[in-house]
Amino acid sequence: MTDDARLLALLWRDGPEDPGPRRGPRQRVSLDGVLDAGVALADAEGLDALSMRALARRLGLGAMSLYTYVPGRDELVVLMVDRVLAAGVHPSLPDDVAGRLRAVAEAAYAEYAAHPWLLATEGLRAWLGPGATARYEWQLGAVEPLGLGDVETDRTVTLLDGLAAAAVRARHVVLAAERRTGRSELEWWEANAEPLGEAMAGRSFPLAERVGRAAGEAFGAATDPDGQFRFALDVTVAGLLPR
Amino acid sequence: MTDDARLLALLWRDGPEDPGPRRGPRQRVSLDGVLDAGVALADAEGLDALSMRALARRLGLGAMSLYTYVPGRDELVVLMVDRVLAAGVHPSLPDDVAGRLRAVAEAAYAEYAAHPWLLATEGLRAWLGPGATARYEWQLGAVEPLGLGDVETDRTVTLLDGLAAAAVRARHVVLAAERRTGRSELEWWEANAEPLGEAMAGRSFPLAERVGRAAGEAFGAATDPDGQFRFALDVTVAGLLPR
DNA sequence: CGAGGTCACCGTACGCCGTACGGAACAAAT
DNA sequence: ATTTGTTCCGTACGGCGTACGGTGACCTCG
Structure with missing residues (x-):
């Protein structure tokens, strides 16, 4: 065999x-x-x-x-x-369309957040096992009532899942680096801000500096994966809903 | 040091x-x-x-x-x-808002497609070098005229970049598996369809079967990363534009 | 009940990996 | 001519996945 x-x-x-x-x-x-x-x-x-x-x-x-x-x-x-x-729970779905779309993305987010190494398995061929298939079946059931047609339904599911994956990936980068180095992202950023400023001396990145500073202050960190996820989900749901 | x-x-x-x-x-x-x-x-x-x-x-x-x-x-x-x-080209931008958003995602897509290993470096702390900073500066310049405010501008850039990354990642999974095994995705799928059907015997996934078949026929393959990218970009741009 | 077949278990070994260490060759400074 | 700082690199250590072959436990059959 x-x-x-x-x-x-x-x-x-x-x-x-x-x-x-x-x-x-x-x-x-x-x-x-x-x-x-x-x-x-x-x-x-x-x-x-x-x-x-x-x-x-x-x-x-x-x-x-x-x-x-x-x-x-x-x-x-x-x-x-x-x-x-296969062990993932598939929450019951609300009736409203937006809520269903959000539920798909949020369930995927929870799964990836619980097992971030799922996102590191993408060098492997994707195999259709019973767990993956049941999950896909549930995702399709959530999106199908929108009446998009089969192909667009598949694409919508893929889009929502990818959104969650991107957010968890960003989160994981921060967490993994913190665990490896023992220093929190904030500590690391503060320790490196000064030498970074010196290194950048003489070059000008006006937008990057202004926006980076504003974002950093708003997030209380260099990145804000959870907030980014909410933003991306809002945008995507808005783009999917008929207008 | x-x-x-x-x-x-x-x-x-x-x-x-x-x-x-x-x-x-x-x-x-x-x-x-x-x-x-x-x-x-x-x-x-x-x-x-x-x-x-x-x-x-x-x-x-x-x-x-x-x-x-x-x-x-x-x-x-x-x-x-x-x-x-740093070596990436930053194309000149159109005046219309939608075109600018698309340009950001498409430039990122081209970069990731040319160097897919960029997507496999995410176990590492993200360092701000001159190349990354100049790229971010260009991305911000493309999005800033929308007048979203600094934080939302940053989030929009991150969203568009993540879209491109997800698409190239899906593409790369297929290409890498094909190169490793020497068989095209289609060949592999055809070779495994029958044993897979046998394995699934007795279980029922009505939606997954119907949608999977429809998508497969529409794509001429199991997945269609380029088409998925276009779909995701359309949805995202629609969600970002004021309505 | 004894013998034979079949299996789980695992010790050893091979060729990879990143990199610590220390020595040799070399060129500039003294 | 000697010292000093640098590049280059051979060797070695502890990790990795896994091929191969041996050992002994267990079930089945005669």
Whole structure:
């Protein structure tokens, strides 16, 4: 069986069936156990920290034992992605059109914010697992009543999801840098403002300086991903609604 | 000098000044030469392929010699980013408001499409170099005449830039997967449609099936990043314009 | 009940990675 | 001629994903 076929079978494996007695020793953990441990590790320390060795250690296994659960690291990540998408809650939807559009974006935002490493998996082929498909189905159901037609409905869902992804990505950049360096964004900015000013001496960026300063003061930080998300969502919903 | 201070000095170093005679052997290449080789390598094979050893080999140096040009790999990437942003062209702007908004997004799209690895650098702290600042200045100049106020102007620029980034990211996922596996997206999809159908047997996703099929037929592919970009840009511009 | 087959588990090893360290070659300053 | 600061780089360390082959536990079959 090729790795692709094996991955597909694992993605669409059925519920916790008992495979009946098999030869050889029992598995010490389950695939779901592996995936949950992987999700916990990625949530806590990021996707880079999810190494086969580190995950195996967490499970009390040797590194190579993981390969009896999963064909390789890429496939592990794909399965983790579908597992968190399957676990995502799909809130009930309001009746008004704007509210439905917002709900799609906000649900995606919550999902990405809870598992920011989802956004770091985009070097991989997007696989259609049951989690991703159920999520897409829900998103379509939210947007379909607008009567846009199938293609535009798909594009609208993609747009709203992308909006959420961009916002969480911006948020994550700040949080990850803070954790790595141990200094908050504000501290770092203050420490670097003076040398930056010196470095820029002699060059003039009037708009950037004025706007950057105004934005920084309004945000109390260099960036404001949450506010940016609200702004982007307002604009997008306005652009989508018939006028 | 800390690495931060060194990076800042390198970012804002002045033009190709002759530093005068210095002790020791002359550098065999220049910092700009290192950065250009790094950009070429990342353009051709992606950011993952940009290892210190591979880059040094390209330059006819030993791996450790790179550390006389640059404090480390992260700093190298930051300097590469600012270099391509500095080299980006800033097209002249039309007078109409919608055209200006589109121009900002389209310029960003072109930049990201030419150097998709720019989108993979977001694990790093965003540093303000001369290239990034000049680009931001141009973007602000394009949006400012709308009279939105400083904070909203900043948010509008961020929104348009994020739109372009999302589209190129979707494009890049497809292209990268095609290059890695050697099979086009369509071939891959056709090869996996049947096993996927079998795997899904017994589950029902009526909307996803119908909309996915319609979108696939309309796009002639599973996704259509360029069309998605146009759609998103239309929606966003409509949402931004006063009504 | 014993034997054989099948499986999970894992030690070792290979070729990558970033980079710390220290030495050699070199050119300018003294 | 000696000192000093710099570039270049060989070696090494601890990480990574994973190929390969061995070991021992367990179920099934004779």
